[in-house]
Amino acid sequence: xxxxxxxxxxxxxxxxxxxxxxxxxxxxxxxxxxxxxxxxxxxxxxxxxxxxxxxxxxxxxxxxxxxxxxxxxxxxxxxxxxxxxxxxxxxxxxxxxxxxxxxxxxxxxxxxxxxxxxxxxxxxxxxxxxxxxxxxxxxxxxxxxxx
Amino acid sequence: xxxxxxxxxxxxxxxxxxxxxxxxxxxxxxxxxxxxxxxxxxxxxxxxxxxxxxxxxxxxxxxxxxxxxxxxxxxxxxxxxxxxxxxxxxxxxxxxxxxxxxxxxxxxxxxxxxxxxxxxxxxxxxxxxxxxxxxxxxxxxxxxxxx
DNA sequence: ACAAAGTCTATTAAATCCATAGACTATATT
DNA sequence: AATATAGTCTATGGATTTAATAGACTTTGT
Numbered sequence: 001x002x003x004x005x006x007x008x009x010x011x012x013x014x015x016x017x018x019x020x021x022x023x024x025x026x027x028x029x030x031x032x033x034x035x036x037x038x039x040x041x042x043x044x045x046x047x048x049x050x051x052x053x054x055x056x057x058x059x060x061x062x063x064x065x066x067x068x069x070x071x072x073x074x075x076x077x078x079x080x081x082x083x084x085x086x087x088x089x090x091x092x093x094x095x096x097x098x099x100x101x102x103x104x105x106x107x108x109x110x111x112x113x114x115x116x117x118x119x120x121x122x123x124x125x126x127x128x129x130x131x132x133x134x135x136x137x138x139x140x141x142x143x144x145x146x147x
Numbered sequence: 148x149x150x151x152x153x154x155x156x157x158x159x160x161x162x163x164x165x166x167x168x169x170x171x172x173x174x175x176x177x178x179x180x181x182x183x184x185x186x187x188x189x190x191x192x193x194x195x196x197x198x199x200x201x202x203x204x205x206x207x208x209x210x211x212x213x214x215x216x217x218x219x220x221x222x223x224x225x226x227x228x229x230x231x232x233x234x235x236x237x238x239x240x241x242x243x244x245x246x247x248x249x250x251x252x253x254x255x256x257x258x259x260x261x262x263x264x265x266x267x268x269x270x271x272x273x274x275x276x277x278x279x280x281x282x283x284x285x286x287x288x289x290x291x292x293x294x
Numbered sequence: 295a296c297a298a299a300g301t302c303t304a305t306t307a308a309a310t311c312c313a314t315a316g317a318c319t320a321t322a323t324t
Numbered sequence: 325a326a327t328a329t330a331g332t333c334t335a336t337g338g339a340t341t342t343a344a345t346a347g348a349c350t351t352t353g354t
Contacts, residue, residue, distance in 0.1 A: 141260065
């Protein structure tokens with residue numbers, strides 16, 4: 001499961017993406033609208049800024065802005081940034097590769113083979129979803145609901 | 148990532164599946180061969196037995212046996228049993244469904260839509276892998292290595 | 295000068311994970 | 325019947341991670 005932190009990060013980014021044409025967005029505003037503890041959110045946004053996803057401005061009229069286009073912000077990337085590997089075992093992770101301590105032979109491990117298939121399928125899906133796509137899908141779902 | 152417990156469970160089952168024609172298999176034997184702390188393994192095997200995957204015999208000549216055919220033991224099931232949901236958010240989990248506390252409208256949530264696609268892709272892969280398939284793949288990989 | 299806003303580091307409380315201890319029960323063998 | 329073997333069960337402890345908060349600091353617009 002995603003940690004709350006990761007979910008908060010995604011929700012916050014979605015909120016910012018939706019209001020991105022306008023002025024910088026306040027932490028307090030995101031916190032209230034998305035029901036995220038403000039102090040916790042601060043540290044999350046900081047992390048996203050350090051990664052280059054967000055840009056921030058201090059002082060009056062300050063706040064957060066996207067530093068990339070929504071279509072270039074991939075949700076798999078966000079999840080990995082906050083929660084670490086998506087793969088279920090370290091020995092099949094690209095970004096966080098690390099041999100499994102117990103395994104003798106990685107090349108012939110049947111379980112690893114299965115986990116690799118799973119990772120590949122997961123990545124394929126995650127690659128399809130950028131922030132832009134999430135927002136687009138959401139408005140589409142809302143429209144088809146109203147009818 | 149899988150917990151150690153889940154990985155131990157899978158490794159232990161794989162070991163038992165490989166030796167299933169013969170007499171019941173000792174906890175101690177699995178522990179030594181797979182490098183799993185014995186006491187920890189006890190509790191894991193107990194859990195698998197309670198779920199009906201394993202059968203046990205007490206006393207002399209006792210030990211553990213599979214209670215199902217390897218082809219009917221699905222690794223997704225094992226992972227869910229030990230670690231809980233595979234889905235990344237509770238609101239798209241079949242087995243552990245639970246609405247996301249923060250979300251207002253599940254039906255129109257863009258993130259949920261993405262997570263649902265991911266869950267479906269994951270399940271599709273996991274359904275392909277039974278214990279039998281894992282063991283088969285492992286021996287196949289070993290053969291092609293020797294050539 | 296001052297108020298608004300983000301920055302940074304440290305700390306805490308609760309939960310979860312990994313592992314172990316120890317007393318108990320059932321079974322086979324002699 | 326006695327004994328050794330092997331699983332059962334409950335409780336507990338330490339380590340790590342997660343979620344959240346505190347508080348002092350910096351930057352910027354007016």
